[in-house]
Amino acid sequence: MIGVREAKKIILDNCTTSKTEELPLVRAGGFVLAKPVYSPIDSPPFDQSAMDGYAFSFEHWDKKNELPVNGEVQAGNCLNTILNSNQSVRIFTGAALPAGMDTVVMQEKVSANATSIIIKDEQISKGSNVRPRGSQIRKNEIAAAKNHFLSPASVSFLSGLGIDTVNIYPNPAISIIVTGKELVEPGSKLSDGKIYESNSSGLATALTMLNINPASINIVDDDENKILDAINKQLSSDIILLTGGVSVGDYDFVTTALEKCGATKLFHKVKQKPGKPLYFGKHGHTLIFGLPGNPASALTCFYEYVIDAISSMTKRIYGRKLKLPLAGNYSKKTGLTCFLKGKTSANEVLILHNQESYMMNSFAEADCIIELDEDKEHFVKGDLVPVRLII
Amino acid sequence: MIGVREAKKIILDNCTTSKTEELPLVRAGGFVLAKPVYSPIDSPPFDQSAMDGYAFSFEHWDKKNELPVNGEVQAGNCLNTILNSNQSVRIFTGAALPAGMDTVVMQEKVSANATSIIIKDEQISKGSNVRPRGSQIRKNEIAAAKNHFLSPASVSFLSGLGIDTVNIYPNPAISIIVTGKELVEPGSKLSDGKIYESNSSGLATALTMLNINPASINIVDDDENKILDAINKQLSSDIILLTGGVSVGDYDFVTTALEKCGATKLFHKVKQKPGKPLYFGKHGHTLIFGLPGNPASALTCFYEYVIDAISSMTKRIYGRKLKLPLAGNYSKKTGLTCFLKGKTSANEVLILHNQESYMMNSFAEADCIIELDEDKEHFVKGDLVPVRLII
Numbered sequence: 016m017i018g019v020r021e022a023k024k025i026i027l028d029n030c031t032t033s034k035t036e037e038l039p040l041v042r043a044g045g046f047v048l049a050k051p052v053y054s055p056i057d058s059p060p061f062d063q064s065a066m067d068g069y070a071f072s073f074e075h076w077d078k079k080n081e082l083p084v085n086g087e088v089q090a091g092n093c094l095n096t097i098l099n100s101n102q103s104v105r106i107f108t109g110a111a112l113p114a115g116m117d118t119v120v121m122q123e124k125v126s127a128n129a130t131s132i133i134i135k136d137e138q139i140s141k142g143s144n145v146r147p148r149g150s151q152i153r154k155n156e157i158a159a160a161k162n163h164f165l166s167p168a169s170v171s172f173l174s175g176l177g178i179d180t181v182n183i184y185p186n187p188a189i190s191i192i193v194t195g196k197e198l199v200e201p202g203s204k205l206s207d208g209k210i211y212e213s214n215s216s217g218l219a220t221a222l223t224m225l226n227i228n229p230a231s232i233n234i235v236d237d238d239e240n241k242i243l244d245a246i247n248k249q250l251s252s253d254i255i256l257l258t259g260g261v262s263v264g265d266y267d268f269v270t271t272a273l274e275k276c277g278a279t280k281l282f283h284k285v286k287q288k289p290g291k292p293l294y295f296g297k298h299g300h301t302l303i304f305g306l307p308g309n310p311a312s313a314l315t316c317f318y319e320y321v322i323d324a325i326s327s328m329t330k331r332i333y334g335r336k337l338k339l340p341l342a343g344n345y346s347k348k349t350g351l352t353c354f355l356k357g358k359t360s361a362n363e364v365l366i367l368h369n370q371e372s373y374m375m376n377s378f379a380e381a382d383c384i385i386e387l388d389e390d391k392e393h394f395v396k397g398d399l400v401p402v403r404l405i406i
Numbered sequence: 407m408i409g410v411r412e413a414k415k416i417i418l419d420n421c422t423t424s425k426t427e428e429l430p431l432v433r434a435g436g437f438v439l440a441k442p443v444y445s446p447i448d449s450p451p452f453d454q455s456a457m458d459g460y461a462f463s464f465e466h467w468d469k470k471n472e473l474p475v476n477g478e479v480q481a482g483n484c485l486n487t488i489l490n491s492n493q494s495v496r497i498f499t500g501a502a503l504p505a506g507m508d509t510v511v512m513q514e515k516v517s518a519n520a521t522s523i524i525i526k527d528e529q530i531s532k533g534s535n536v537r538p539r540g541s542q543i544r545k546n547e548i549a550a551a552k553n554h555f556l557s558p559a560s561v562s563f564l565s566g567l568g569i570d571t572v573n574i575y576p577n578p579a580i581s582i583i584v585t586g587k588e589l590v591e592p593g594s595k596l597s598d599g600k601i602y603e604s605n606s607s608g609l610a611t612a613l614t615m616l617n618i619n620p621a622s623i624n625i626v627d628d629d630e631n632k633i634l635d636a637i638n639k640q641l642s643s644d645i646i647l648l649t650g651g652v653s654v655g656d657y658d659f660v661t662t663a664l665e666k667c668g669a670t671k672l673f674h675k676v677k678q679k680p681g682k683p684l685y686f687g688k689h690g691h692t693l694i695f696g697l698p699g700n701p702a703s704a705l706t707c708f709y710e711y712v713i714d715a716i717s718s719m720t721k722r723i724y725g726r727k728l729k730l731p732l733a734g735n736y737s738k739k740t741g742l743t744c745f746l747k748g749k750t751s752a753n754e755v756l757i758l759h760n761q762e763s764y765m766m767n768s769f770a771e772a773d774c775i776i777e778l779d780e781d782k783e784h785f786v787k788g789d790l791v792p793v794r795l796i797i
Contacts, residue, residue: 040592044611059764060596067655089628089657091588093599107655109588109699111599146764159770166773166797167615168747171608171701172766175601179593197482197500201431202570205451208484208502210566217562220435224558237480264458264498266480308500310562356559373450373537375563379550382557406557 016284018389019352022295025281026320029297030327036185044170045226046183047162047330054158054176057149061111066144069125069132070116071103073141081131088113103132112145119144152176162330187253187328188230191218192245194259194269195308196237213310213375214258221317225325225333239268246276250301253328256321259308261292269305270294278303286389287352289372290316309372315354318384318405338399339364345387345394352389356381357402364402382406407675409780410743413686416672417711420688421718427576435561436617437574438721443550445567448540452502457535460516460523461507462494464532472522479504494523503536510535543567553721578644578719579621582609583636585650585660586699587628604701604766605649612708616716616724630659630666637667641692644719647712650699652683660696661685669694677780678743680763681707700763706745709775709796729790730755736778736785743780747772748793755793773797
């Protein structure tokens with residue numbers, strides 16, 4: 016049985032990020048650039064007024080007499096007349112300065128009549144209130160590097176340069192296969208010995224919150240042939256998530272079905288609680304996770320292992336990792352890493368009650384998973400522990 | 407002109423959370439419950455084996471002799487035979503304990519032959535390896551309270567209780583109206599005096615990342631009638647976001663159009679940089695934000711004001727707010743709250759270059775907005791400042 020660190024390393028060593036995809040920029044928010052973007056223009060594309068006011072040529076202004084006003088430029092328009100160098104023009108925020116003009120005086124700092132202005136701004140200097148052409152970025156300069164995260168501000172920035180498509184790392188296609196003879200669909204009646212199936216909705220929701228729609232969701236009986244069939248149908252996916260049937264009981268057919276379909280086992284069982292029976296394998300390019308059937312174990316393994324595999328493909332970071340002091344004491348056995356449902360407050364993290372792997376009520380209150388080191392037995396209030404935020 | 411705190415208060419005072427919506431649970435992840443959910447069942451619904459092993463009656467076990475094994479129960483199945491109290495049954499994880507049985511011994515802790523077992527577990531006690539009926543939750547107990555955030559774990563938990571629909575606070579319908587004669591669609595050619603339109607993609611991406619698809623996006627000319635017409639068409643929305651035209655220039659028609667359509671102005675202009683011309687008003691139930699036209703100002707006002715209005719409707723918390731020490735010194739004028747593009751590191755926050763309101767290149771690198779207090783002029787390295795995480 017391997018430890019958590021080794022298991023994580025094996026997963027990352029088997030992830031590849033070869034896929035890229037061209038997307039319209041307006042749909043690319045939240046993705047990461049797979050190719051750098053260069054600016055196709057100078058931005059601003061012209062010397063631009065930053066204020067409503069009057070544009071003029073600083074060096075031709077005599078600082079004493081009235082400046083005649085000859086026409087106006089609204090943002091988006093151009094001046095059709097040709098100005099003399101000692102004239103001014105009414106100008107509005109965002110408008111292009113006419114040729115020969117280099118300075119703008121704010122409208123609040125002039126006295127104006129119908130045909131001329133007197134400038135009353137002692138601090139004005141050449142270039143005041145003007146955003147020079149190319150002062151944000153010049154044509155052909157890099158606007159966003161490879162591996163840049165496309166935040167709303169990034170999308171706005173690139174749109175402003177005229178960009179309308181980008182190359183990104185796409186989401187992997189992820190299939191969910193839930194196994195178990197005891198499972199009944201929520202909303203229907205529960206007969207003796209059955210329980211409601213909840214792993215598909217938990218995992219699908221977890222994926223949706225990463226902006227990934229599951230490629231398929233299948234619920235199959237504890238039957239090796241049916242499981243084998245379900246796996247074979249999803250081998251074009253990038254990732255298959257199976258739940259249940261990964262222990263070594265008489266009815267645990269997931270690992271044997273995976274062997275029969277030709278998957279290579281990369282590890283099975285990890286020194287951790289919950290999630291000890293975790294399986295990881297590969298079939299061609301498809302990564303296969305055999306998650307335990309207990310909903311809390313399945314979701315914990317999703318957060319601790321699957322999410323890092325997805326992250327290595329999309330280059331996105333999902334959920335911050337912090338170190339926080341424990342709010343109380345806690346003891347566990349050595350030899351197993353413990354992943355505990357926790358709740359953060361301003362300056363510490365609380366280990367919630369009901370940590371048993373079938374208990375989802377505490378997980379529903381949790382905002383983080385706390386990792387307690389394999390080799391350590393006793394933890395005391397104030398000990399700094401790794402915490403993964405999950406909401 | 408009012409201050410930031412007063413502006414925020416006016417917005418929150420005018421937000422209502424009256425709408426609720428019934429959704430299938432599998433689509434409700436990320437929403438907040440508008441009604442509490444009670445468990446329709448005991449969970450587990452029966453005494454459930456936590457292990458692969460053998461179930462027996464602890465008090466009828468004589469602790470010496472072999473226990474006869476009479477049949478087996480797989481998870482999801484029921485035992486059809488009736489057992490004597492001094493018999494055992496082969497049982498698997500998740501299966502229901504047959505009537506009269508109360509304890510499970512792990513298969514690793516027996517010596518078994520074809521028809522009987524000898525228990526070799528000195529620590530076993532009554533109830534060992536059994537998850538008692540109702541030990542997670544009892545029928546009719548509250549499973550999730552009103553205002554509970556539906557995380558993936560919550561969805562999994564409620565599914566496991568058989569819940570398939572929930573009542574949530576829905577996303578508001580949000581319309582975007584971008585104004586400006588100078589705006590050209592990205593991907594097309596830029597003629598003299600024009601710039602690429604980027605507010606619609608920036609705001610739409612910001613909404614999408616909150617899991618909200620904009621109800622509509624319209625780009626309109628700087629023309630009062632056209633703006634009025636665009637506003638009138640969207641008055642069934644919960645929120646209208648306008649950009650541009652909110653200053654008092656000759657071509658700023660947004661505030662006059664809002665007046666003509668019968669909107670009540672709640673404030674116009676805030677003592678802040680960027681975003682001084684920010685307008686907020688109301689028409690019937692519709693909240694109307696007039697955001698500045700500069701992309702950086704528009705997005706800053708979105709994060710600082712609009713997101714809190716959305717949050718008050720959906721009850722979700724978007725983006726953590728922290729207090730972090732500044733990584734360097736900074737000076738500003740008093741009398742204006744400054745919102746600056748920042749970048750967090752492990753223990754501090756850096757004020758990025760290019761804070762001018764037309765500069766989106768620094769915003770594209772930012773992961774937070776730093777708020778610098780209206781009344782303070784000089785900030786020094788180490789000063790704790792409020793930080794809003796935006797990615």
